Amino acid sequence: MSTADPLALRSHALRAPVGLAALRSLGPWAAVFAIAFVLERLIGPYLPGYYAKVLTDVGIAIVLGVSLNLVNGFTGQFSIGHAGFMAVGGYVAGTVTYYGHHLLWGGIAKQGGFLGASEWLFVAGALAGGIAAGLAGYLVGLPSLRLRGDYLAIVTLGFGEILRVIIQRTDDVLFVPKDIEAASFTTLATSVGGALGFTGIPFLTNLFWVAVAVGAVLVLSYRLKHSDEGRGFLAIREDEVAAEAMGVPTTRLKVRAFVYAAFFAGIAGALFAHEVGTTLNPRELGFQKSFEIVIMVVLGGMGSISGTTLAAIVLTVLPELLREFAQYRMIAYALLLIGMMLLRPQGLFGIHEIWDLSFRRKKAAP
Amino acid sequence: MALLEIKDVRVSYGPVSALQGVSLAVEAGQVVTLIGSNGAGKSTTLRAISGMVRVTSGTVTFDGKNITNLPPHEIVRLGIAHAPEGRGIFANLTVDENLEVGAFVRSDRAGIAQDRERAFTLFPRLKERQRQIAGTLSGGEQQMLAIARALQSRPRLLLLDEPSLGLAPQVVSTIFQIIREINSTGTTILLVEQNATMALRAAHRGYVLEVGNIVLADDAKVLAESDEVRKAYLGIG
Numbered sequence: 001m002s003t004a005d006p007l008a009l010r011s012h013a014l015r016a017p018v019g020l021a022a023l024r025s026l027g028p029w030a031a032v033f034a035i036a037f038v039l040e041r042l043i044g045p046y047l048p049g050y051y052a053k054v055l056t057d058v059g060i061a062i063v064l065g066v067s068l069n070l071v072n073g074f075t076g077q078f079s080i081g082h083a084g085f086m087a088v089g090g091y092v093a094g095t096v097t098y099y100g101h102h103l104l105w106g107g108i109a110k111q112g113g114f115l116g117a118s119e120w121l122f123v124a125g126a127l128a129g130g131i132a133a134g135l136a137g138y139l140v141g142l143p144s145l146r147l148r149g150d151y152l153a154i155v156t157l158g159f160g161e162i163l164r165v166i167i168q169r170t171d172d173v174l175f176v177p178k179d180i181e182a183a184s185f186t187t188l189a190t191s192v193g194g195a196l197g198f199t200g201i202p203f204l205t206n207l208f209w210v211a212v213a214v215g216a217v218l219v220l221s222y223r224l225k226h227s228d229e230g231r232g233f234l235a236i237r238e239d240e241v242a243a244e245a246m247g248v249p250t251t252r253l254k255v256r257a258f259v260y261a262a263f264f265a266g267i268a269g270a271l272f273a274h275e276v277g278t279t280l281n282p283r284e285l286g287f288q289k290s291f292e293i294v295i296m297v298v299l300g301g302m303g304s305i306s307g308t309t310l311a312a313i314v315l316t317v318l319p320e321l322l323r324e325f326a327q328y329r330m331i332a333y334a335l336l337l338i339g340m341m342l343l344r345p346q347g348l349f350g351i352h353e354i355w356d357l358s359f360r361r362k363k364a365a366p
Numbered sequence: 367m368a369l370l371e372i373k374d375v376r377v378s379y380g381p382v383s384a385l386q387g388v389s390l391a392v393e394a395g396q397v398v399t400l401i402g403s404n405g406a407g408k409s410t411t412l413r414a415i416s417g418m419v420r421v422t423s424g425t426v427t428f429d430g431k432n433i434t435n436l437p438p439h440e441i442v443r444l445g446i447a448h449a450p451e452g453r454g455i456f457a458n459l460t461v462d463e464n465l466e467v468g469a470f471v472r473s474d475r476a477g478i479a480q481d482r483e484r485a486f487t488l489f490p491r492l493k494e495r496q497r498q499i500a501g502t503l504s505g506g507e508q509q510m511l512a513i514a515r516a517l518q519s520r521p522r523l524l525l526l527d528e529p530s531l532g533l534a535p536q537v538v539s540t541i542f543q544i545i546r547e548i549n550s551t552g553t554t555i556l557l558v559e560q561n562a563t564m565a566l567r568a569a570h571r572g573y574v575l576e577v578g579n580i581v582l583a584d585d586a587k588v589l590a591e592s593d594e595v596r597k598a599y600l601g602i603g
Binding site: 228231232234235237238239241242243244245246247248249250351 | 416418437438439441442443447448449450454455456457458459463466467468470471473515516519
């Protein structure tokens with residue numbers, strides 16, 4: 001029997017020639033950018049607006065689901081405040097691009113075309129949003145990740161709600177150029193629309209950047225899952241006491257998982273804020289949104305990157321397909337979830353990946 | 367000086383006092399066993415050493431360094447590995463992945479690979495089941511995995527908590543044989559057991575723990591012969 005020794009394979013990978021190693025580490029990124037480019041430039045122009053919008057929604061859902069999977073799936077914690085981090089990212093990014101456009105170019109008109117000035121400001125805003133969300137994740141995570149199970153869930157839920165109330169209390173968006181120029185940084189940061197929502201954010205989200213974000217979250221989670229750190233995450237999920245006994249710094253890793261997840265939720269929030277046809281408002285990013293994301297992870301299989309991705313696609317496309325049935329569609333959606341939980345409580349793929357399933361079966365044969 | 371020395375250690379779980387001033391010493395290269403009935407505080411003693419419970423007073427000294435109340439991951443780094451009671455294997459991960467987590471604190475890839483090979487020599491069954499999900503192993507194999515995993519941090523002191531728990535007699539003797547083998551390659555072992563007969567046979571020295579206090583300490587051979595131990599723990603006399 002010639003089962004390859006995984007250790008030999010891995011040490012072989014270590015000794016791979018420099019060119020091959022570089023290809024292995026950079027290859028996926030090149031592929032991500034290539035796919036993103038093709039989507040935006042070759043397919044995008046022929047895609048009717050509605051489909052482009054659904055595709056964008058799917059992308060954002062994947063980023064949210066796969067990032068939450070780092071916490072709820074890999075590390076086995078139960079966070080239901082993901083929309084809160086999304087809101088942090090969305091508002092920070094929106095502030096950067098909206099007021100940035102006003103201050104730099106005197107209005108929200110898009111500067112430059114594909115990969116033009118506006119888009120780079122958007123990238124900067126999205127990264128700032130991601131970092132702010134990651135920081136929020138750290139602040140929430142540090143004290144609360146000493147808690148377990150239900151208690152952690154309550155804290156994360158509370159965080160989302162507190163954030164929603166704070167955003168509702170913010171001032172109206174400034175739009176008179178004179179006011180904006182005169183305003184201090186703090187005034188700008190707190191003039192984000194309150195309960196009415198942050199209107200006027202330029203529509204800068206396009207398929208290119210959505211695809212890049214999706215690619216990034218997929219490649220990074222996959223690599224994380226197979227890294228030492230990722231195995232630490234999985235060990236915590238399996239048995240926290242045993243993980244601790246093995247020298248896994250459990251609290252530190254839990255906080256780290258939280259920060260990574262929050263960062264990507266922030267990026268997703270930025271994409272959402274700059275999308276055509278959405279308004280960033282506190283109601284939209286409440287508790288219900290958090291729940292939708294949790295459902296994606298549970299449905300796809302806690303810990304399964306491919307499963308969560310598939311669930312994110314299905315749960316975004318399905319309500320669109322059911323549009324004809326108007327008011328019945330939410331019933332159909334609920335029935336699907338109930339049926340799923342009865343038939344496959346572990347989710348579509350459990351903790352496995354799509355490619356594991358066929359692979360394992362082949363291995364078991366001899 | 368002893369490799370591990372604990373002095374007058376007290377631990378309580380809320381208002382319940384679990385250890386009431388336990389002192390013991392483990393000499394380098396020995397197998398030392400801690401025997402006693404249920405609830406005597408055996409597991410708590412191990413947890414106090416590996417930093418998994420808070421020590422309220424007293425000191426734990428390892429290799430001359432005070433490690434009292436250090437976080438568990440730092441204690442592992444210093445060279446103490448703990449194979450917890452009930453095995454605590456990662457049931458949804460493969461045997462390989464379990465071993466990789468065991469080496470979590472190390473980054474010397476060559477050394478890790480070497481220790482993994484060593485574990486497979488010790489436990490050939492695990493080598494056959496490398497790719498298998500650990501939860502599907504038999505009880506004995508899971509115990510072997512728990513020990514092999516603890517060895518992956520290349521500890522100088524191995525803490526074993528009830529390795530014979532729930533295993534068939536045949537498997538128990540295999541496990542004890544392996545414990546002696548591990549010790550013969552230079553790893554010091556502190557072994558907590560309810561199976562006093564087997565434990566005293568494998569150990570150089572023994573301590574008897576009763577409701578949070580050490581009541582007897584002597585060479586394992588002497589303990590095995592003593593009337594009190596024979597009556598209370600060996601079911602003889």
